[in-house]
Amino acid sequence: MTSQSNPIDQPDSKKSEEGTPSILILYASEMGNTQDIAQKMAEGIREGGVTPKVKDAFGATADEITDYDAFLFGSGTTGDGELPDEAQDIYDDLDALDLKGVPCAVFGAGDTSYELYCEAVNTIHKKLDDLGADLILPDFKVDFSMSPEEEKQARQLGKQFAEKVRDRMKQSR
Secondary structure (H helix, E strand, C coil): CCCCCCCCHHHCCCCEEECCCEEEEEEECCCCCHHHHHHHHHHHHHHCCCCCCCCCCCCHHHHHHHHHEEEEEEECEEEEECCCCCHHHHHHHHCCCCCCCEEEEEEECCCCCCCCHHHHHHHHHHHHHHCCCECCCCCEEEECCCHHHHHHHHHHHHHHHHHHHHHHHHCCC
8 A cells, every 4th residue: 555644744844843843754655554553653643743754765865763852663574573664674784873862762563373473563673772772662562453452552552652752852951
């Protein structure tokens, strides 16, 4: 499923101004399920007072991450636990970034019938942790598509993410 970013999710500038953090939600979604998670998390981030940039990983670059104060990276899992190609490209380029202390979180959809359920989420989490990024939320994993309860949880996690990032910015002043 190819997606278009929601025009509501387009902040005027990337780096924070006047104390409002800039947040990127980057996702790779072949079936649309991880995209749905990204959109629900974006709703929660907006509830937390921040307008996120929601971007499909197709055509995106890892360098874009450093244009924001914080980011969420979502990916579905393909084959035997692999990342989709567009997520793999970004994943491979993360090593070139200075992500030490950058607030982030990981999410994705998978299939519990596979031995390596949501392995892409685990793989991204490990890489971000190894690079010193600050994983400020628990990984959010969904079996196929979200239930109404998982939709609520995704919104709550988005709101928590925005609040934590905003609090960190206040503390750093």
